[in-house]
Amino acid sequence: MQPIAPDELPDVIRTYLDAHRARDLDAAVAHLTPDAAVTDEGHTYRGPDQIRDWLSRAASEYSYTIELVGAYRSDERTFDVVHHLEGDFPGGVVDLHFRFALRDGRIARLVIEP
Numbered sequence: 001m002q003p004i005a006p007d008e009l010p011d012v013i014r015t016y017l018d019a020h021r022a023r024d025l026d027a028a029v030a031h032l033t034p035d036a037a038v039t040d041e042g043h044t045y046r047g048p049d050q051i052r053d054w055l056s057r058a059a060s061e062y063s064y065t066i067e068l069v070g071a072y073r074s075d076e077r078t079f080d081v082v083h084h085l086e087g088d089f090p091g092g093v094v095d096l097h098f099r100f101a102l103r104d105g106r107i108a109r110l111v112i113e114p
Contacts, residue, residue, distance in 0.1 A: 001072040001080060009071055013079060013100055016107055021066055025055050033108045040112040062089040077102045
């Protein structure tokens, strides 16, 4: 993986992350392919309805701050964005990788893991 500056991330990833942080569910889902899949905490959510439900739960379950601390590119369609979170979730502090796979200018796959 090649380190890149956050402003070198594709627009679709930057705007998705902005919507995710703002908890703007409609804007976040709009950046996904119709058959997108998101995996978080070992669970995979498929399609806009399941992903919207996951985003809604994730947004309300805990309070936390999130800071982008690294960005990497594997190829033109695969990116890893590292976020540092602090909040009232178990453990209180974690660095999470948001691993994106793009297709046709949209997010087809997102895996969130430590």
